[in-house]
Amino acid sequence: MSGGLPRRIIKETQRLQAEPVPGIVAIPDDSNARYFHVDVAGPKESPYEGGVFKLELFLPEEYPMSAPKVRFMTKIYHPNIDKLGRICLDILKDKWSPALQIRTVLLSIQALLSAPNPDDPLANDVAEQWKVNEAQAIEIAKQWTKRYAPSQPMPS
Amino acid sequence: MNSEDDLFYNDDDSAHEMDDDDDDFVEMGIEPEPTSTNEKTDVEVFLYEVLTTEQIVQHMVDCIKEVNTVVQIPATTTRILLNHFKWDKEKLMDCYYDGDQEKLFLEAHVISPFKKTPNAKKRTTRATSAAVAASVQQEVTCEICYLALPATLMTGLECGHKFCIQCWTEYLTTKIMDEGMGQVGTISCAAHNCDILVDDATVMKLVKDPKVKLKYQHLITNSFVECNRLLRWCPMPDCGHVVKVQFFDSKPVSCNCGHIFCFACGENWHDPVRCMWLKRWIKKCDDDSETSNWIAANTKECPKCHSTIEKDGGCNHMVCKKCRFDFCWVCLGPWEPHGSSWYNCNRYDEDEAKKARDSQEKSRSALQRYLFYCNRYMNHMQSLKFESKLYASIRLKMEEMQQHNMSWIEVQFLKKAVDVLCQCRQTLMYTYVFAFYLRKNNQSIIFEENQKDLENSTEHLSEYLERDITSDMLVDIKQKVQDKYRYCESRRKVLLDHVHEGYERELWDYLDSA
Numbered sequence: 001m002s003g004g005l006p007r008r009i010i011k012e013t014q015r016l017q018a019e020p021v022p023g024i025v026a027i028p029d030d031s032n033a034r035y036f037h038v039d040v041a042g043p044k045e046s047p048y049e050g051g052v053f054k055l056e057l058f059l060p061e062e063y064p065m066s067a068p069k070v071r072f073m074t075k076i077y078h079p080n081i082d083k084l085g086r087i088c089l090d091i092l093k094d095k096w097s098p099a100l101q102i103r104t105v106l107l108s109i110q111a112l113l114s115a116p117n118p119d120d121p122l123a124n125d126v127a128e129q130w131k132v133n134e135a136q137a138i139e140i141a142k143q144w145t146k147r148y149a150p151s152q153p154m155p156s
Numbered sequence: 157m158n159s160e161d162d163l164f165y166n167d168d169d170s171a172h173e174m175d176d177d178d179d180d181f182v183e184m185g186i187e188p189e190p191t192s193t194n195e196k197t198d199v200e201v202f203l204y205e206v207l208t209t210e211q212i213v214q215h216m217v218d219c220i221k222e223v224n225t226v227v228q229i230p231a232t233t234t235r236i237l238l239n240h241f242k243w244d245k246e247k248l249m250d251c252y253y254d255g256d257q258e259k260l261f262l263e264a265h266v267i268s269p270f271k272k273t274p275n276a277k278k279r280t281t282r283a284t285s286a287a288v289a290a291s292v293q294q295e296v297t298c299e300i301c302y303l304a305l306p307a308t309l310m311t312g313l314e315c316g317h318k319f320c321i322q323c324w325t326e327y328l329t330t331k332i333m334d335e336g337m338g339q340v341g342t343i344s345c346a347a348h349n350c351d352i353l354v355d356d357a358t359v360m361k362l363v364k365d366p367k368v369k370l371k372y373q374h375l376i377t378n379s380f381v382e383c384n385r386l387l388r389w390c391p392m393p394d395c396g397h398v399v400k401v402q403f404f405d406s407k408p409v410s411c412n413c414g415h416i417f418c419f420a421c422g423e424n425w426h427d428p429v430r431c432m433w434l435k436r437w438i439k440k441c442d443d444d445s446e447t448s449n450w451i452a453a454n455t456k457e458c459p460k461c462h463s464t465i466e467k468d469g470g471c472n473h474m475v476c477k478k479c480r481f482d483f484c485w486v487c488l489g490p491w492e493p494h495g496s497s498w499y500n501c502n503r504y505d506e507d508e509a510k511k512a513r514d515s516q517e518k519s520r521s522a523l524q525r526y527l528f529y530c531n532r533y534m535n536h537m538q539s540l541k542f543e544s545k546l547y548a549s550i551r552l553k554m555e556e557m558q559q560h561n562m563s564w565i566e567v568q569f570l571k572k573a574v575d576v577l578c579q580c581r582q583t584l585m586y587t588y589v590f591a592f593y594l595r596k597n598n599q600s601i602i603f604e605e606n607q608k609d610l611e612n613s614t615e616h617l618s619e620y621l622e623r624d625i626t627s628d629m630l631v632d633i634k635q636k637v638q639d640k641y642r643y644c645e646s647r648r649k650v651l652l653d654h655v656h657e658g659y660e661r662e663l664w665d666y667l668d669s670a
Contacts, residue, residue, distance in 0.1 A: 011302045064300055065330040097348040098300045098327055099319070104348075 005033050008064060012102050024106050026057065034059040038070075038106065042149065043114040047141035048076070051149030055085075055109070057102065067096035068105055075148040077141040079118040079127035087112070088122035202407040204419070209377065209396045212387070216380045219243060227252055229269045232355040235376070239341060240264035243384045265344065265353045267314035298323055300346065311362070313354060317347035324362050328354065332363070332372050341379025390415055391422045406431050427583065428655035429590040433666075437589045441530065453520040459488050529592040536585035539618075543578055550574050550621065560630055569638050573621060576641040580614040580648050590655065595665035599658055606651040613644045 013033065016026050023041035028034075038055040042048025054073040060066050070092060072085035080088040091100060091108055121127030130137040207215065220234045223245055227234065240263065241248045251260050261268040295304040298320035305320050312318040319327070324346065331343045343354045356376065363369055381387045385404050390397045390411040399409045399419060406420035408427070417424055421431035423438070455466045461479035472485040473494075482491035554567040587607050594600050617640045620633070658664050 006301070008300070008302045062330060062334070065326055066334070091348070095349075097350075098323065098346050099317075099348050 006063075009033065009059060016102060021103055021107060023110060026102060026106065034063075036102070040106065040110055040113070041151075042145060043110055046114045047138045048078075048113050048145050048149070050151055051145035052151045053113075053149050057105075059102075064098040064100075067092045067100075068102060070105065070109065075144060077126060077137075077144040078113065079116050079121045079123055079130045080112060082123040086122065088120060202401070202405065202409075204399055204401040204407075204409050206390075206410075206412045207398045207400055209398075212381060212398050213373070213377055215400070216377065219245060223248060230355070230357070232357040233266055233269055235356060236266050236342065236353050237264050239379065239383065243380065265342075265351045266355070267352060271314075300327070313345050313352050313358065315345055315347070315350055315352040317345050317350055319346055321362065325364065328359055328363050329365065329368050332359075332368050332375065337375050337379075341376055341383075388419055388422060391417055424582070426586045426589070428652055429586045430659075433593050434586070434589055437533075437592065440526075450523065453523045456485065456488065459483050459490075526592070529588045533585055533588040536581045536588075540578060540581050540585070543574075546574055546577075546621070547571075557630060562630065566634075569634060569641075570621075573617065573637050573641045576644050576648075577614065577617050577621065580610060580617070580644050583648055583652065584611055584614060587651070593666050595667050597663075597665055599654075599663040600665075603651070603654060603658075606647070606654055610644065610647040610651050613640065613647055617641055617644050 013028055020026075023043070025039040026036045027038075028036050036057040036059075038057050040053045040055060042051040042053065051074075053076060056071050056073055058069045060069060070087060072081055072087065074085075075083075076085075082088075087109065089108060089112060091097075091105065116130060118127040118130035126137070129140070216235075219238060220231050223234050223238065224231055226249065229237075237248055237252075237260075238245070241251070257270075258268060294307050296307050296310055296318070297304045298310065300319050300323035303320065309320050310318040311321050311324060327346045328343060331337055337343055343359070344350065345352045345354065356372075359372055360369065363372065378389075381389055381398055386401050388399050388409075389395075390399065390413060392411065392413050392415040395411060395413045395415065397411050397413060399411060401407075401409070401419055404420065406418055408416055408425035409419045410416045418426055418431060421435065423431070423434055426434050429437075451464060455464045457464055458474075458476040458479065458481055460481040460483070461476060463476060463478045465474070465476070467474070467485055473491055474483050474485050475481070476483070483489065484491055484494055550570050550573075554570050557567045557570075558564060584607070587603075587610075591600075591604065591607065594603070617637070620637050620640055623633075655664075
């Protein structure tokens with residue numbers, strides 16, 4: 001499997017561009033077809049609504065036998081995402097299946113934004129806040145969304 | 157799925173090759189080396205045997221066969237079921253015959269073999285009746301590699317998720333080689349959210365690389381040993397032996413490689429301390445919890461920004477380097493009320509200050525206590541490490557003595573003395589772990605007396621063995637060494653018996669906070 005891009009990756013990339021998922025944009029890097037620049041729109045009725053979050057997604061050599069590596073580049077206040085942007089999501093770890101795709105992974109991440117799970121935390125302080133005072137946690141998440149993930153570029 | 161010939165289920169004729177080993181139980185008492193007969197007779201007998209890797213595989217195959225003579229399902233499914241029940245045959249049988257079989261298969265993540273045949277048939281008949289000719293050319297897209305391939309190149313488990321053979325092979329290889337099949341010793345279907353397990357026969361059929369096959373066999377053998385309560389790998393590096401006992405207990409077992417360990421926890425044999433406390437002790441020693449203990453005892457925190465500060469000189473007027481807060485090192489209160497008395501603290505008796513000092517005092521004494529026990533424990537451990545060196549030097553001495561008109565049998569007492577010395581050191585080492593968690597009561601005072609006595613006599617014995625041997629004193633030395641090691645042996649026995657009696661009569665109280 002040296003050099004050439006597996007057919008699976010080519011197909012997935014084509015399909016992602018031909019039939020994009022609503023609220024998700026994934027564009028391969030010009031110099032590396034395994035590296036994707038991803039924009040995920042904050043889901044409606046979530047504290048992240050109105051924000052656009054930048055992520056990076058990398059397909060390792062073993063893909064699709066191993067899971068893609070995904071990370072938030074935009075700062076986000078979420079109990080399952082830590083300050084380095086690492087995501088706690090089962091399908092990115094032990095529940096990965098080669099039958100999953102970039103598309104399904106990004107959809108799962110979008111779903112995670114709609115349904116934070118403070119009982120399986122990655123960012124302990126955030127999860128704590130979420131459990132102690134959910135209303136306040138949601139308020140902070142909204143503020144962070146406004147501050148770090150504006151949908152239009154900030155006026156300089 | 158009948159091509160089981162690759163794995164180890166097929167060797168019917170060799171199945172009984174190892175059976176003669178079954179009677180080969182080694183008799184072991186409390187003693188790591190049961191050299192003295194008087195001790196051996198009055199301790200209970202703990203039966204165990206040491207198995208090689210091949211014998212373990214055979215043992216696993218025998219377990220599967222035993223179940224299969226009763227339960228008529230494929231051997232490869234039986235292994236998954238047994239694995240699910242942690243290799244408890246009786247429990248499997250009970251559930252199989254008394255419980256809900258469907259539920260059992262569901263929980264073990266396999267499709268019931270009784271459901272398989274009709275289902276599979278239905279599927280094939282449907283396919284053939286649809287279009288025999290077309291099905292050969294009919295192309296299906298593999299969900300993993302996205303290649304459109306003839307249906308004949310697709311395969312899968314009874315759950316019905318089909319992928320191409322090449323993807324399956326790659327998937328299994330990744331699971332085996334990169335992920336080591338997790339801790340459970342199983343691989344599930346490649347489809348998302350499908351937990352049906354891949355059986356051994358299918359793995360062996362799909363994986364071609366002998367290296368991967370071998371690793372797979374290692375992994376399932378390992379999971380067999382790991383989840384079987386009556387088996388334990390010898391913890392010695394590169395020793396492939398397994399100890400098999402008849403019932404689970406904390407008892408010393410001796411591997412063929414010579415290593416003696418506790419069957420229950422796998423640590424070196426640690427009488428008199430119990431596995432649970434030893435485990436806590438080792439964790440305590442490994443953790444850097446003692447580092448924080450040191451910090452607590454030797455530093456103070458800035459009362460304002462809580463930076464940790466170690467004072468290495470100067471007056472009591474502290475200015476925190478970080479937040480510039482002025483405070484008094486003695487009472488930890490703000491500096492201002494101290495006024496102009498720059499070098500004295502006259503607020504020493506205030507409650508706040510007292511509290512802060514008490515908490516420092518407490519953690520300092522806890523550290524002292526830990527260090528006391530730890531130093532003695534480490535000391536004996538260190539001495540034990542020189543064991544082989546000591547044996548070598550004693551061997552030289554024994555040769556020397558034989559040149560001074562002593563017979564071979566007459567000089568054996570020296571080796572025996574080293575044996576006893578090592579046993580005593582090992583026991584002493586673990587008495588400090590025991591003592592560390594022990595709450596003081598009348599019995600613990602007796603224990604400490606016994607410990608002191610054994611410690612003194614052990615050091616004397618060690619001293620004797622270090623001495624130079626001159627020919628004119630040979631007989632005298634022999635007498636002294638023999639007296640000393642016999643005394644050590646008896647003191648060791650007294651100490652252990654006392655602790656064991658305490659366990660039986662529940663005389664020991666433990667410090668939970670330690």
